[in-house]
Amino acid sequence: MNPAKPLLTDAPVAAARSPRWVVRAAHAVPLVVLPSGLWRMAMAVGIPVGWSGQLARDWRPGLETSSYIVLLTLVTEGLAFLTVGLVRPWGERLPPQLPVLGGRRVPVWAVVVPAALGALAATAVSLLMFLGGMPSDAGGPDGPRGAAAWIMNACYAPLLLWGPLVAVVTAAHAWRRCRPGPAGGG
Numbered sequence: 001m002n003p004a005k006p007l008l009t010d011a012p013v014a015a016a017r018s019p020r021w022v023v024r025a026a027h028a029v030p031l032v033v034l035p036s037g038l039w040r041m042a043m044a045v046g047i048p049v050g051w052s053g054q055l056a057r058d059w060r061p062g063l064e065t066s067s068y069i070v071l072l073t074l075v076t077e078g079l080a081f082l083t084v085g086l087v088r089p090w091g092e093r094l095p096p097q098l099p100v101l102g103g104r105r106v107p108v109w110a111v112v113v114p115a116a117l118g119a120l121a122a123t124a125v126s127l128l129m130f131l132g133g134m135p136s137d138a139g140g141p142d143g144p145r146g147a148a149a150w151i152m153n154a155c156y157a158p159l160l161l162w163g164p165l166v167a168v169v170t171a172a173h174a175w176r177r178c179r180p181g182p183a184g185g186g
Helices: 011-017 020-044 053-058 063-086 108-131 135-142 146-156 159-178
Strands: none
Touching (some): 020 063, 020 159, 063 108, 063 159, 135 146
């Protein structure tokens, strides 16, 4: 590898191999996860998010609870961002800076299997969340009501798109990488 060459020089090539709508779908995934993360972050820093009754009286965002909420939000957003790797070079080839494995092509199965399982899990969790009622109903009688419930449900509703978007991008990645020819893996 020529050290004068910039890293990820094949970025436009990999993006060009994925149809524009697939690239847009991949970039949409972190955006559909973001509203629920922002809602949780508001709760973590003590902004009233509509809880009432005993839940509101007991809620004190301490270090342990707030750390958990922040970590959950960061992990969720990080997992969502991994979808972008399905349309970028770093989802196909390990960065050259990595010791021993740097520059090696990532096997298709090593990307597609976790992405497909993630799509299935995201779909199942979001469907179960909404089939059991709206997210604001989870607090029972102390859950958000009125405008607060509407805001919470609006923040969580985009999660219904997370799994299907990842599934579509994963299928497109697998198809592109497995088909024979210069754009594929064979």
